[in-house]
Amino acid sequence: MENQDFNKEFHSNLNIEFQKIDKFLKEFRHEFTKELSSELELLSAGITSDETLKEKLLVYSNQIFNSAESVIDKDKHYTEVRLIEELETMSRVSRKDLIRPEHLELAERTHRKAKALMVKFYPNLIDLSANGFRLLEKYCSMYNHDFVLSLLDHA
Structure with a gap:
């Protein structure tokens, strides 16, 4: 019986943590797409706001989110x-x-806007090692180029 209680409590705690992560991701995606859409409008880049753009922004936000999570983890657990x-x-x-x-x-x-939003949502990025920070910059730069090239294909 004790094992079943442990499993229920474990799964309940795990579910609560996943809900927190999902809420955090949803907030990040929302602000990311809103801020980058505004940035694109300011640039008057001839990019129209439509479902394709929204999808590209969503993909880009996920890539930035995952990069931050991944590099934070790597910086903590990888050897130098x-x-x-x-x-x-x-x-x-x-x-x-x-x-x-x-x-x-x-x-x-x-790129600057994406990084600013990442820092806003991940203030602990300041604690990354120098190589962790460089690695994060490489990931962000790569995903930024993918995003911009996809926009230009769409325009």
Whole structure:
């Protein structure tokens, strides 16, 4: 009987934690899509707000959210050598020359806005190691380029 009570309590606590995470993610997604939509309007980038844009913003918000979660975890649990290896791998993967010069402002402003929102929702990012912070920047940059290139394909 004691084991069943433990299982019920464990599953109840787990469910509560998942609900907290889901609520946090929902708030992050909402603010992220709202703020980046406003940024795109300010840029007058010729990008119309429609369901496709909303979907792209949702994907981008999920990528940024997952990057923050992943890098925080890696920074806590990876050895320094392993963290450096991942940083080197991401440095090879991320290429800045994919964005044409005329679209650099769009990329830079959406990147800055995404990072500002990430810091707002994850104030503990300030505690990342130097390599953890660099790794987070690589992930964010890669996803920003994916997002901007998808916008330009859509425009």
